[in-house]
Amino acid sequence: MPSRQDLANAIRALSMDAVQKAKSGHPGAPMGMADIAEVLWNEYLSHNPANPEWANRDRFVMSNGHGSMLVYSLLHLTGYDLSIDDLQNFRQLHSRTPGHPEYGYTPGVETTTGPLGQGIANAVGFAIAEKAMAAQFNRPGHNIVDHYTYAFLGDGCLMEGISHEVCSLAGTLGLGKLVFFYDDNGISIDGEVDGWFTDNTPQRFESYGWQVIPAVDGHDAEAVRNAIEQARANTEQPTLICCKTVIGFGSPNKQGTESCHGAPLGEDEIALARENLGWNHGAFEVPDDIYQAWDGREKGSAAEQAWNDAFAAYQQAEPELAAEFRRRMAGELPADFAEQAQAYIQQIQDKGETIASRKASQNALNAFGPLLPEFMGGSADLAGSNLTLWDGAKGLSREDASGNYIYYGVREFGMSAIMNGIALHGGFVPYGATFLIFMEYARNAVRMAALMKQRAIYVFTHDSIGLGEDGPTHQPIEQLASLRTTPNMSTWRPADAVESAVAWKAAIERQDGPTAMVFSRQGLPHQDRSAEQLANVARGGYVLSDSDGTPDLILIATGSEVALAQDAAAQLRERGSRVRVVSMPSTDVFDAQSAEYKQQVLPLEVTNRVAIEAAIEDYWYKYVGLDGRVVGMSSFGESAPAGELFKEFGFTVDNVLAVAGELLEA
Numbered sequence: 016m017p018s019r020q021d022l023a024n025a026i027r028a029l030s031m032d033a034v035q036k037a038k039s040g041h042p043g044a045p046m047g048m049a050d051i052a053e054v055l056w057n058e059y060l061s062h063n064p065a066n067p068e069w070a071n072r073d074r075f076v077m078s079n080g081h082g083s084m085l086v087y088s089l090l091h092l093t094g095y096d097l098s099i100d101d102l103q104n105f106r107q108l109h110s111r112t113p114g115h116p117e118y119g120y121t122p123g124v125e126t127t128t129g130p131l132g133q134g135i136a137n138a139v140g141f142a143i144a145e146k147a148m149a150a151q152f153n154r155p156g157h158n159i160v161d162h163y164t165y166a167f168l169g170d171g172c173l174m175e176g177i178s179h180e181v182c183s184l185a186g187t188l189g190l191g192k193l194v195f196f197y198d199d200n201g202i203s204i205d206g207e208v209d210g211w212f213t214d215n216t217p218q219r220f221e222s223y224g225w226q227v228i229p230a231v232d233g234h235d236a237e238a239v240r241n242a243i244e245q246a247r248a249n250t251e252q253p254t255l256i257c258c259k260t261v262i263g264f265g266s267p268n269k270q271g272t273e274s275c276h277g278a279p280l281g282e283d284e285i286a287l288a289r290e291n292l293g294w295n296h297g298a299f300e301v302p303d304d305i306y307q308a309w310d311g312r313e314k315g316s317a318a319e320q321a322w323n324d325a326f327a328a329y330q331q332a333e334p335e336l337a338a339e340f341r342r343r344m345a346g347e348l349p350a351d352f353a354e355q356a357q358a359y360i361q362q363i364q365d366k367g368e369t370i371a372s373r374k375a376s377q378n379a380l381n382a383f384g385p386l387l388p389e390f391m392g393g394s395a396d397l398a399g400s401n402l403t404l405w406d407g408a409k410g411l412s413r414e415d416a417s418g419n420y421i422y423y424g425v426r427e428f429g430m431s432a433i434m435n436g437i438a439l440h441g442g443f444v445p446y447g448a449t450f451l452i453f454m455e456y457a458r459n460a461v462r463m464a465a466l467m468k469q470r471a472i473y474v475f476t477h478d479s480i481g482l483g484e485d486g487p488t489h490q491p492i493e494q495l496a497s498l499r500t501t502p503n504m505s506t507w508r509p510a511d512a513v514e515s516a517v518a519w520k521a522a523i524e525r526q527d528g529p530t531a532m533v534f535s536r537q538g539l540p541h542q543d544r545s546a547e548q549l550a551n552v553a554r555g556g557y558v559l560s561d562s563d564g565t566p567d568l569i570l571i572a573t574g575s576e577v578a579l580a581q582d583a584a585a586q587l588r589e590r591g592s593r594v595r596v597v598s599m600p601s602t603d604v605f606d607a608q609s610a611e612y613k614q615q616v617l618p619l620e621v622t623n624r625v626a627i628e629a630a631i632e633d634y635w636y637k638y639v640g641l642d643g644r645v646v647g648m649s650s651f652g653e654s655a656p657a658g659e660l661f662k663e664f665g666f667t668v669d670n671v672l673a674v675a676g677e678l679l680e681a
Contacts, residue, residue, distance in 0.1 A: 017305045019236050020177050023049040024100075024303050025092060025293045027265050030084035031288060033105040033112070035279045040106060040114065040181065043275040044082030045235070048198050049169060054239040055165060056089055059247075063315030064094035067122045070344050071322050073162045073349045074125050074141045074440070078134025079169035079198065087112045090123040092301070093311035097121060114630050118439065119465040124438050127467050132175030135195070138166040139181045141357055141437015142193035143255070147391065148442045150417035152340050157329040159322070159340065163247070165526065168362045169198045170208050171217060176461075180429030182253075186224030189249035189413035194243070196232070200262040206273045208282035211283070217257060222478070226252040233258030235471040244526055252401070260669055265292040314498070332524055343389045346470070346526060347474045352386055356520040359383070364513050364549055367541040370576070372477040373534040374480070375512035377402035379519040385406070387523065391419035391443040394474075396432045401476045417448040427453045431460035431473065438469040443522060448474035451491040451533055454498070464529040465503040471529040472522045478508065478533045479574055479629035480664060486654030495533065496634040499602050503528040507601045508628075510577035511514035513537050515601045517552045521604070533574065540578050542598070555604025556616055560584060569617060571597045571638055572627040576646075576666065583671035592679060596619075599638075623678040629666055644674045 026049040062072045073126035077086045104110040115129035129132035141164040149160040217227045226249045232238045245256035263275030266288045268386045294501035330337035359382040364611030384405045394403045423430040427449045434445040464471045480490045499504045507518035551557035572580035584594040624643040627634035632647025
């Protein structure tokens, strides 16, 4: 029977071999954390390698994602569909073992990590989702939602500010099934961290309200086991287990130094490490008895079968709840959602209300919220400004996790990354809000949602210089372009209440990526539409008003500038010009339409085009061409009432007429 040391050494050997073959990677963390991983995965982690999607599995996150070979070794050894050939293909094009763990590439990888600290935030999201789903679905005698979230993290993760944001909130919410393993090896890329990281980490987490287990020998299996037992015994607090480890453990000349952090050990050093560890096997060679000792398939299948039996009993006792649980975990919307949502959109069209699009967004939430128990809303301390609270919103708290709304506090980055974890867990459609300018704080989490194609809805209000007196620090200029040029991101900037409702419907129904919803502070006038125009709103761009015959000029606008385009078009028509106004609330949705439809809306032969948007002007040349014009922003804003700012920066009928006149007279 292999010893625990042999089992951990299998991780070390596979990790150093794969990094060496790839000629790049990070062997230090996998070698240093191998003993911790062996105890956790063999004794505590509840998972089924034959079914990585089992709903009640424990979630494991490698926040220090550069140590990806630790995860890949564990998945391979325990029996996931990840072969030795996959490990040998580490960091190669189209491999299932990319340089950092990537969601969707590798069975068993729960989230994409690499940008340090975000794995911590995702793990907090997993734990929130578990606690909320348990509160909503469990019944006496039927605990169908009952699993842990475990995360590995390093010094770098804890130096990142996002770790403070999310760990503070985790303590406040009392996430008792959240367990972190801090790899306290004292080394980062630049060397010994004492020169730049001297925080008292245990005291820091104690101040958050966490249970802290300090000074655990990360190479002592019994000490690690005892710490995990203590963590699992405390269901009222999340737990931080501080593990003292040696980076690159087993490498005689490089362990404990930065030289093994992010570079291959080298063939000679690997040979010495094999000898030092007593690992007398060739590269990528694992003996059968070690494979057998690691194999988690039988144990995992038994655990899932026991849960299936428990769920069958639950289904008999609570058939409606059981059906709802299955629907939500499958990511399916209620069968009548599309029909009811479309009926609401028609109602708003008929009402014809002038209203700020942020208020229109709240009205849509009040219409759609009762249809969607999977909604998990929130705001970064701006609920009264973002208008994300709806009549059925209920705050989630330590004492009562059955709510559907999270008060995130002033934590834009943390909120957005937690939302990603909630989406990845399943059972919820998360939305969270802040001002559009503070998307900058959240930017990398928004990008990660797009990278992972997660259904997270980011609500960004106060969308332009139209927010007025708060000034340029609060006035977004380049943010819309940033969102629109992010792959897999869908971005909507509605012109009125109707487009706002359509945007919400599209975001809720979208399954293959996140959506950014961009709303105004100021009131926006209703736009009249025919039935055909109303149907075409969902196509991202459509002809809102037109003249007979081929247009002499096309005005393209979004959001609050659509009304400006309409007013300018009316005057141009009075002067005898044939003018078309195109409202384009979602450029990415429009770009995905057929060539035929795009030609109908923006005929290639009409080169006189003006785009109007109170945001960075450069983005719009893709639609107006080099010969077209853009009425947009080329500078930051100023502090003044909105009306004065729109006049100052040229968002007036007179300026649009002047710009259009230059084209028509050319």
